[in-house]
Amino acid sequence: MVVPSPRDLGAAIVTAAGCLAWWGVEKFAGWLSASTPASLAGATLARWQWVNIAAFAVNVVSVAIPGRIDDEMAEQMKKEAKARKKRPSVAPGVPKDSIYRSLVTPAGWAFLIWPVIYLAESVFTAAQASAALDSVSTAAYSSAAPWWLLACALQSLWCVAFRDWAKAPEHFWISGALLAAESVALGRAVHAVDAARVAFPSAAYWCGRFPLALHHGWITAAAVVNVNSWLAVSDYPNEISSAEFQARAAFISHAAAAFIGCRVSWMTKDPTFAGVIAWALYAIAADGGWRKRLVERIGEEPLRAIARNALFHARVASALCVYLAAKPLVDPYLPDAAAGLFSLKR
Numbered sequence: 491m492v493v494p495s496p497r498d499l500g501a502a503i504v505t506a507a508g509c510l511a512w513w514g515v516e517k518f519a520g521w522l523s524a525s526t527p528a529s530l531a532g533a534t535l536a537r538w539q540w541v542n543i544a545a546f547a548v549n550v551v552s553v554a555i556p557g558r559i560d561d562e563m564a565e566q567m568k569k570e571a572k573a574r575k576k577r578p579s580v581a582p583g584v585p586k587d588s589i590y591r592s593l594v595t596p597a598g599w600a601f602l603i604w605p606v607i608y609l610a611e612s613v614f615t616a617a618q619a620s621a622a623l624d625s626v627s628t629a630a631y632s633s634a635a636p637w638w639l640l641a642c643a644l645q646s647l648w649c650v651a652f653r654d655w656a657k658a659p660e661h662f663w664i665s666g667a668l669l670a671a672e673s674v675a676l677g678r679a680v681h682a683v684d685a686a687r688v689a690f691p692s693a694a695y696w697c698g699r700f701p702l703a704l705h706h707g708w709i710t711a712a713a714v715v716n717v718n719s720w721l722a723v724s725d726y727p728n729e730i731s732s733a734e735f736q737a738r739a740a741f742i743s744h745a746a747a748a749f750i751g752c753r754v755s756w757m758t759k760d761p762t763f764a765g766v767i768a769w770a771l772y773a774i775a776a777d778g779g780w781r782k783r784l785v786e787r788i789g790e791e792p793l794r795a796i797a798r799n800a801l802f803h804a805r806v807a808s809a810l811c812v813y814l815a816a817k818p819l820v821d822p823y824l825p826d827a828a829a830g831l832f833s834l835k836r
Contacts, residue, residue, distance in 0.1 A: 508668055563583075592740075594719075594779065597826070640675040644671050666716035744796075761815045
């Protein structure tokens with residue numbers, strides 16, 4: 491009889507918890523988004539308001555617990571900076587010799603988006619707890635509550651999985667799968683807000699839709715990065731022989747991220763998602779996919795080609811982002827401009 495190792499058991503528990511969380515939200519979505527009043531510590535809010543608050547609290551606490559792989563990488567970068575007698579970067583990124591470094595690794599500055607995301611979601615949590623919400627805002631926040639809860643639960647499970655115990659290839663895929671599932675959950679939350687017909691640039695948009703869309707875009711990009719990191723970890727001992735496969739995966743990842751970003755933003759007529767994807771792709775291009783052992787064996791030109799590809803797709807996503815952002819400002823003047831041109835032709 492084969493006895494599973496503690497790491498295998500941990501992987502099974504985290505995977506089961508993720509599946510259970512998804513099933514639970516699907517099963518009890520109506521209950522979670524109900525407007526039934528509930529009192530706690532002297533405050534009376536609707537059930538969905540408490541759900542949103544609890545979800546964000548669990549998210550923040552989970553992220554604050556140290557010991558994740560990214561914490562270890564940040565500590566390593568600080569030690570290297572100290573050894574070189576340089577000031578540590580506020581966004582150190584992934585060490586050049588890390589086994590988690592893939593050909594789709596963003597530069598350290600990309601992660602500065604996290605404070606913006608959590609600030610926006612703090613506003614989201616505070617705004618939805620207001621007792622003076624209009625009907626549109628109430629519909630938006632309550633409909634999003636189950637999926638926001640699921641996204642926060644999956645983020646918390648990712649914090650459990652993205653640790654040293656799960657760095658082996660047979661376990662490391664779990665963190666990427668959790669991010670992909672979280673991306674879907676955040677997408678459902680954004681869709682729920684859109685179904686309430688939240689208008690731009692209303693308070694419900696900036697306090698409700700924008701924080702969710704911002705997080706949705708970044709988690710989608712993070713899922714792509716994590717999958718490529720899993721490829722790097724899986725093939726680390728033989729990374730030279732697998733370089734061609736990883737390069738192809740990088741090219742596909744850039745195109746897929748840009749396509750998803752553009753499609754989501756085009757369908758929703760909101761530039762936020764594409765803008766965040768562009769941010770991530772610019773950071774990937776800036777990093778260049780530099781890997782010490784790989785450069786020593788195959789040279790830098792293949793990495794430059796990958797960086798150029800990331801930059802191209804970043805520009806595509808940026809172009810759509812600019813178009814969608816400018817369109818609402820230009821549209822009111824288009825009928826008059828068209829009428830003027832028509833009269834000139836006549």
